[in-house]
Amino acid sequence: MEKITKDKIECGLEVLKRLQDSKLISHLNSCVHCGLCADSCLYYLATGDERMIPAGKVDMVSAIYRRYCTITGKVFPALVGARELDDTNIREMVDLLYGACTMCGRCVKHCSIGVDIEYVIRTGREMLAKMGYVPESLQATVDAALTSGNNMAIPDEDFLDTIEWMEEELQDELNDPTATIPINQPGKNILYTLNPREPKFFPLSISAMAKIFYAAKESWTLSTGMYDVTNYAYFSSHPGHSRIIAQRMYDELQKMQAKKLVLAECGHGARANRWEGPNYIGREFPETVTSVELIAGYIKSGRIRPDRELNREVVTLHDPCNLVRSGGIVKEQRYILKNTVKNFVEMTPHGMDNFCCGGGGGQLAMSEYNDRRIKIAGIKAEQIKKTGAAIVATPCHNCVDQLSQINVTYRLNVQIKTMAEIVADSLIIEHP
Amino acid sequence: MSTIEIEGKTIEVGGDGFLIEPDIWDKELARLIAKYDGIEELNEKHWAIINIIRDNYEKKGMAPMIRVICKETGLKLREIYQLFPLGPARGACRVAGLPKPDGCV
Ligand code: SF4
């Protein structure tokens, strides 16, 4: 780790000082140390390590605030438990705020007085990002997006080649040589996005979604200019970087003159574009919906007619934290499953109180904390086992990756699928 | 930094289990990493995939698209997922000795 300098300290403190932000100040000051949040956090539950209690993470940031932004803290730091922004404390902040938080927000729901713990943690990350202390592997993913336009640095020709391939697969499956995966076509109703891991390694969800669009007779397109639904700078919490990425999406939507933006299955992508996007770029996004809401709408209005008999295995659902807790999207994924699978079982707890898969908050990209990520996922593994399901569906590619890994590590013997794959499997396409 | 212990040998890897030094990779290391993941024996199909990945990495400095792996090996997508239960990235690319790809993998 690079040594702290005076300039760096100034950069970090700017974040706290700029914040004549009354929200932040009250959340920094209001924890009453009741300890209720401890059992909500999978890091504490899985490790029993008291350093991992959410309130302690909040205190990391508020102790710095007290030291530099309050009079008593400046004069009698020890009296108010104030902390210096020195190398030791920064190392601890990096370890806890980046390395021991999936930004799942579960603690926020459990806090007795409603401290927005996750917001404070994000502010702490923002300070670290400004000082240049983002963990290397997370920064590499942000940099790939900034320099290449997508977080896996996929060249355009490789992307196009893959889309063409999926189009052929779709035509075969539908037995219709006119079925297409439209690309770079302006003036469509929908601009659809992808998680780069789809074209790179897991393209079945692309053809699945294309099949759904085909069945719904939708007017849609992908675009080479910007298709990446992710914004890893939301995790690194560097405001400049997250703004650049969000702005790109906004600009592409203008360029393609699409009526609405549809976000692929990606929890943080939904949050970073739909809910944080307008804050990042300082203006409203045109109509933006998640694919889960879109598909639920297709079923409700009868635009697609799924047959539950086609999905007979027991299916359970993993709720991505960013969709349920910060987005309030809880009913749509259930409505879809109830209409597309024969046997749907819930895990306990689920919905708003669901446990994170362990891969959120940028953890999947951060090799530094791999062992922890796998360990905390033991809670999710137990939840899945108890359902007895053969398939775990989840509307988030990031969760899919984490769940696929724990499927092997914890020998769960299940299949992990996106919602699009489940829905596509339940569709019979009738040719006139 | 972390290590993988298998058959009495110790392999130095990054936090995510990917080789830190892709240049020290050889077939024996591939066999050991695969075994560690529960793949008892690498068959011809496994090797076809590994060789394509390795070749692409040496020429272009990154993992190939799954499209390229399918095209060059003639294997079906689902077959690749079955051969490497951890997937093309955490499974196949790791056995092929590549550094961890960026992104949600
Ligand atoms: S946001 Fe989630 S992981 Fe982070 S401290 Fe709260 S409960 Fe723990």
Ligand code: SF4
């Ligand atoms: S539940 Fe809220 S008030 Fe209680 S210790 Fe945790 S953060 Fe503080």
